[in-house]
Amino acid sequence: MNYKTNIDYRKETLIKLLNNVIIHENEIIQALYDDFKKPAFEAVLTETNYVISELKDTIKNIHRWAKPKKVFPSILNFPSTDYLYKEPYGKVLVIAPWNYPYQLALCPLVSAVAAGNQVVLKPSELTPKTSAILAKIIAKTFHINHVEVIEGGVDVSQNLLSQRWDYIFFTGSVPVGKIVAKSAAVNLTPITLELGGKNPCIVDETAHLKLAAKRIVWGKFINAGQTCIAPDYILVKKEIKDQFVHYLKNEITAAYGNKPQDSPDFARIVNSKNWNRLASMIEPEKVIFGGDTDEANCYIAPTLIDESNLDSLIMKDEIFGPLLPILSYESEADIHVIVSKYEKPLSLYVFTTNNSFAKNIIQTYSFGGGCINDTIVHFSNKRLPFGGVGHSGIGAYHGSLSFDVFSHKKGIVKKANWLDLTMRYAPYNNKLVTIKKLLKWM
Numbered sequence: 001m002n003y004k005t006n007i008d009y010r011k012e013t014l015i016k017l018l019n020n021v022i023i024h025e026n027e028i029i030q031a032l033y034d035d036f037k038k039p040a041f042e043a044v045l046t047e048t049n050y051v052i053s054e055l056k057d058t059i060k061n062i063h064r065w066a067k068p069k070k071v072f073p074s075i076l077n078f079p080s081t082d083y084l085y086k087e088p089y090g091k092v093l094v095i096a097p098w099n100y101p102y103q104l105a106l107c108p109l110v111s112a113v114a115a116g117n118q119v120v121l122k123p124s125e126l127t128p129k130t131s132a133i134l135a136k137i138i139a140k141t142f143h144i145n146h147v148e149v150i151e152g153g154v155d156v157s158q159n160l161l162s163q164r165w166d167y168i169f170f171t172g173s174v175p176v177g178k179i180v181a182k183s184a185a186v187n188l189t190p191i192t193l194e195l196g197g198k199n200p201c202i203v204d205e206t207a208h209l210k211l212a213a214k215r216i217v218w219g220k221f222i223n224a225g226q227t228c229i230a231p232d233y234i235l236v237k238k239e240i241k242d243q244f245v246h247y248l249k250n251e252i253t254a255a256y257g258n259k260p261q262d263s264p265d266f267a268r269i270v271n272s273k274n275w276n277r278l279a280s281m282i283e284p285e286k287v288i289f290g291g292d293t294d295e296a297n298c299y300i301a302p303t304l305i306d307e308s309n310l311d312s313l314i315m316k317d318e319i320f321g322p323l324l325p326i327l328s329y330e331s332e333a334d335i336h337v338i339v340s341k342y343e344k345p346l347s348l349y350v351f352t353t354n355n356s357f358a359k360n361i362i363q364t365y366s367f368g369g370g371c372i373n374d375t376i377v378h379f380s381n382k383r384l385p386f387g388g389v390g391h392s393g394i395g396a397y398h399g400s401l402s403f404d405v406f407s408h409k410k411g412i413v414k415k416a417n418w419l420d421l422t423m424r425y426a427p428y429n430n431k432l433v434t435i436k437k438l439l440k441w442m
């Protein structure tokens with residue numbers, strides 16, 4: 001078992017993993033439903049198919065990604081051939097969240113394995129059925145000394161963090177991200193932190209309003225709003241606010257019917273702790289659509305909230321649920337006051353047909369990634385890096401970049417012996433004038 005240097009072995013284990021995730025796909029879909037009623041359609045689109053596609057892409061490209069790459073040499077080293085070698089970090093810890101508990105656990109694991117690492121995965125304890133399937137699939141696929149799942153809650157996570165790792169890949173909340181960063185600092189362990197934030201969704205008066213409403217409703221209420229890149233709040237131009245709210249209401253009804261609680265397409269809040277956190281954000285007098293709650297079933301309806309107070313509870317931190325505050329703006333200065341009040345978000349969305357407005361928003365604000373005229377779909381392009389900036393995260397992954405995340409890059413100069421220019425060697429005597437002239441031209 002030499003996963004460190006044997007790329008064929010890594011590929012074989014990934015093929016085995018692919019077969020096992022396909023065999024167990026229905027069980028996974030069921031587990032996701034049992035954990036928080038994730039609809040089967042969403043489970044396939046955002047979890048199982050995503051993992052299968054990531055595995056196929058990695059299996060197809062692993063040899064190309066792992067190969068040492070020639071880079072253009074420096075003239076200072078003439079004659080040489082220069083290379084970039086990728087080596088696995090060693091022992092990698094992956095800590096996963098509960099909201100996409102399958103995909104966000106397996107995708108980093110796949111890339112860490114592809115890059116030749118030994119991996120320990122700690123899934124979220126809040127989605128126990130999915131965690132159990134993950135443990136079963138991994139135990140069936142890998143030797144325990146190569147890849148292992150350690151299930152458990154905060155104490156297990158803290159125990160793992162107290163050990164020495166060569167890389168830590170964490171997906172979760174900002175406060176826990178800080179705990180991970182502190183633990184990693186003890187051994188100077190490199191980290192990726194995939195965190196969250198308050199994602200603005202700006203809609204101007206030139207936007208295709210009906211389509212914008214449809215795309216925002218989909219991106220906000222998929223997974224019952226429990227998506228790190230879901231729009232957190234809407235900032236709509238004041239003169240079109242009423243019309244836009246009308247379209248949003250229509251789109252919610254079109255998607256989930258008059259009684260979303262009966263819709264098979266709407267997930268539940270993961271547990272009563274999160275249900276209570278979200279329920280406490282609802283101020284009934286501000287609700288303009290939805291607002292129904294059912295604690296026994298961890299249900300909160302898709303809800304629109306007319307908000308103007310940045311100090312209200314809902315505008316304090318990331319919402320992470322099916323509550324959508326709608327704020328309005330009159331000028332770009334108003335947008336600036338609101339967006340700049342928060343830490344750099346993981347995503348930002350702008351709906352407009354005015355290209356210079358879109359360009360200005362994209363260039364003015366710092367955020368992880370986003371879309372013009374859509375929500376959350378930037379996640380699906382493997383050629384785009386996915387990750388936050390500032391408080392929304394450190395590092396990015398997806399596609400070939402994920403392989404690089406889990407690889408240390410070694411720069412190697414292979415010097416030829418047929419020529420040895422003497423300029424660099426002491427004694428320097430009066431070479432200073434010549435070297436200055438030469439360096440000027442290089």
Ligand code: NAD
Pocket residue numbers: 095096097098099100104122123124125152153154157158161171172173174176177179193194195196197227228229318320346388393
């Ligand atoms: P969380 O931070 O509470 O938990 C994530 C993981 O950390 C879990 O495995 C948990 O067991 C562990 N953990 C929790 N508390 C800990 C502690 N004190 N010490 C050590 N480990 C601890 O996050 P969550 O509730 O599972 O997920 C929701 C958050 O994750 C949201 O903020 C969301 O934006 C973010 N998220 C980010 C991404 C992304 O890709 N950037 C994706 C999904 C979720």
